[in-house]
Amino acid sequence: MNLPLSRVPLAEFDRVRTGIEDPYERTRAFSALCRINTLYMVMRAGSGHLGSSFSAADVVSHLLLNEMTAPCTDEGDVYFSSKGHDAPGLYSALIGFGALSEDLVHGLRRIDGLPGHPDVHTPFMPFNTGSLGMGISKAKGLILADRQLGRRRRIYVMTGDGELQEGQNWEALGSTAHHAMGELTVIVDHNKIQSDTWVADVNDLGDLIAKFEAFGWGALRVDGHDQQALEAVFRKRAEAFPDRPVVIVADTVKGGGCATFAATSMPDDEWMYQFHSGAPSDEDHASAHAELVAAADEVLRRAGLDPLLLVPEAPRVPPAGPSLRLFQAYGEELAAQAEQRTDIVALDADLVLDTGLIPFSERHPDRFFEFGIAEQDMVSAAGGMAAGGLLPFVHSFSCFLHSRPNEQIYNNATEGRKVVYAGALAGLLPAQPGHSHQAVRDVSAIGAMPGTVVLQPANAAGARAAVRYCLDTPHSVYLRIASGAVPAEVDALGAEELRTGIGRTVRAGGRTVAVGAGPVVLGQLLEAARLLEADGIDLTVVELPWLNRVDADWLAGLTAGADRLIVVEDHYVKGGQADRIARTLLETAPAALPSFRGIGLTEVPRCGTDEEALRAHGLHAEQLARTLRAEAEGTGTPGPLDLASRGTVRRV
Incomplete structure (x- = not known):
């Protein structure tokens, strides 16, 4: 069914920030509003990370509103997430703070919008996430640069507790303490659950306080959902450890602030947390949304303010039902x-x-x-x-x-x-x-x-x-x-016996031959073949599942019946399947050498819907049909590698 959605407009965030005098209540209200918009963003996108965003929301709100000096400015204190799964919540907070455009609330996981994980092309995201565990080292390098250039500011890094299983974190600790980096505060979002299940059942972290202290760090612990406790622990951090890096282990609940998503609501015999990624069901969304709005309204009532004014948004059409993976x-x-x-x-x-x-x-x-x-x-x-x-x-x-x-x-x-x-x-x-x-x-x-x-x-x-x-x-x-x-x-193609380096024709056609592997590329090539039929071009589509192997004899037989050979891959063009096939062609030098073209990625992949990403990189069936049509008609743009006129090998 179509699910109606609603969100908190920026004016309501402004009303909270200017209309509630008590700093603790103001921060509670701000984080409640952030959770509502985080839920909206994830539901609209159809995917995202709710549990980690909610567990970190109170800490992020405290930092932005109360702790950081001139946040979201070029010279102010810096905050970033190393764990990355809290990105929707961080975006929501930055939008509510006025640091990101309000229109971006609709753009989670869309092309030219807000990427699913932190990316430096988004304002106030100083670093990308990648494999986990890089954040402390990134912060260390930023502090070294600040010292070299005469800047003085504080750096705050959010890590996950599961993230601390990555070894790079521990490589970074000793030298950070050795350099007396009092500018650095690491907050561990200790929600006790990694992607799927409990940290303690996967790779228990043990006594985190003792471990960080053994590296020479100051170490403190706090209830990560208690605003008074957060204010007190950051004050203690400044007073007790002015010249040492400090870790604050924030005990939180995954999905905290919302009983529908809270890990504390899991049945005792449940081992898998259900809301790490993906959008919740319509029923869970309705339950959570009502709960979050009620919590926000209660804070506003205590402050003598009117209830929230929400903005209704167009319903989201849920994706089709589950399909084979x-x-x-x-x-x-x-x-x-x-x-x-x-x-x-x-x-x-x-x-x-x-x-x-x-x-x-x-x-x-x-x-x-x-x-x-x-x-x-x-x-x-x-x-x-x-x-x-x-x-x-x-x-x-x-x-x-x-x-x-x-x-x-x-x-x-x-x-x-x-x-x-x-x-x-x-x-x-x-x-x-x-x-x-x-x-x-x-x-x-x-x-x-x-x-x-x-x-x-x-x-x-x-x-x-x-x-x-x-x-x-x-x-x-x-x-x-x-x-x-x-x-x-x-899926209907089935499979044949696998023989190393040997492919199979999955659509018999003419002398323009397209080679690919995997469901995405083959799906687009088969659709492109249907589009080309209207122009009288009968495309042969070949599956070659071997990405670093190709049998020379099989390839010679394939090229003997081809005037044009095009290799399509959802991989960078350098070092991919097309390179392997081109090298084999050059080394074996068959008598009839077809024209050759490799099509793949040439830039960092874009974040967005599947169709948006395919079109952004020229891999959508309609674009492939245009490219293949030009090749068949002899009007394709030559690549940087040209050989003889009849036996042309072109790579782009």
């Missing part, structure tokens, strides 16, 4: 194969839901290992397991799995250890989380690893076949698994 088929097949292969073990980095591992964890709990947000540790442990005679399947989002433990993957490869790396959320889509979560350089980062095959399935049958291939091959494998819905026409 590749990681579901992958996870089911892995669990099934593990019934026969007792050497299979599964390792996860705090993403058991998103990597399809729930069936495995339930059916083989003794062979499931949760490492938390610690990819380097996980990958090296996998190398140890392989050395001990096991076959490890290692899981995370592709954006983190190919990058954070890249050196560890290489080390495993040099030892000849067979490990399967399963990277979910691979490629350009979904684009709403933003570029930190869009894996579009993973093929180039992993493709050169010795003895490692990069394989991307396109549908459920392909995902199941990929698992079986991983069991049979002597090589390590990086599985590039897209997380979006699989187009029906791609």
